[in-house]
Amino acid sequence: MMKSEEVMRILENAIRIGKGVIRYGSVASYIPELAKADKNKLGICLYTIDGNQFETGNTEDRFTIQSISKVMALCLALETFGAEFVFNYVGVEPSGEAFNSLVELDNRSNRPFNPMINSGAITVASLLVNHYSIEDMQKYMQDVCEDPEIAVDEAVFQSEMATCARNKAIAYLLKSKEIIDNDVEDSVTFYTKMCSMSVNARDLAMFGLLLANDGVQLSTGKRLISSQTVRMVQTIMLTCGMYDGSGEFALRTGIPTKSGVGGGLLSVSKKKMGIGIYGPSLDKKGNCIAGCELLGYISEALHLHIFDTREWKVEE
């Protein structure tokens, strides 16, 4: 049992620890609009399954969700088409390469390695675009994050569309391998738009809580995502969510997590909480540098490692 004040003290410590490493990272600049972010921002929000909310720092600041949208897209695709169909198009193995790599796709496989890297997520987008409009995707994100304000950040979207030659190269490679069988440009546009949705740390924590609660929305008791999908998605987050840093991150924190180059981190703890983090200073692999550091500390302090058998609960 832990008192609320103690949890808050741990979060304050976590922010201090995170701030200590911000200077070793830098904001993403390959999408010019993202370079405008203030690298010193840092916020963390934690929603627990027993109804507590803890937060500190810049938890209301909006930023683009970027690669964290890959998790929502995967959920929607699994729910719509079923796992067997989706995993025909995309694998579930860590690639060991950067998020925007295409070498392994060209040399080592006829399918993208997993849905958490660009090649895999563009493939998932190409499946979704046959059935859904980007407004449907936006509505889905609003529902799972319980935030009707989620919308495309037009400036970031335009900025990425003007500089996404590499993603187009990946998509055309996918087309040449007949993994994408519809219009390449439509798939890239859908993918880029879903990456450009603006969220805050609270939204990510709320989505994390939904996953931690087995896909059932806490506020309504409504099931939004099936148990099977939730289990699969968390497994893939743990093994592939931090790209070529996934193994080290899993070892250190043991918390299924997905990063985005906008600075967001979405974490799900089976000890029953969702965690959302915002910190746009990134490490070399494109993961929030402060968030990774502070999650290591929080995981130890709150016993959140997936293989940690110690219980954790907030005292009422």
Ligand SMILES: NC(=O)CC[C@H](N)C(=O)O
């Ligand atoms: N790692 C990321 O967040 C990358 C997402 C970004 N939209 C891209 O495709 O490059």
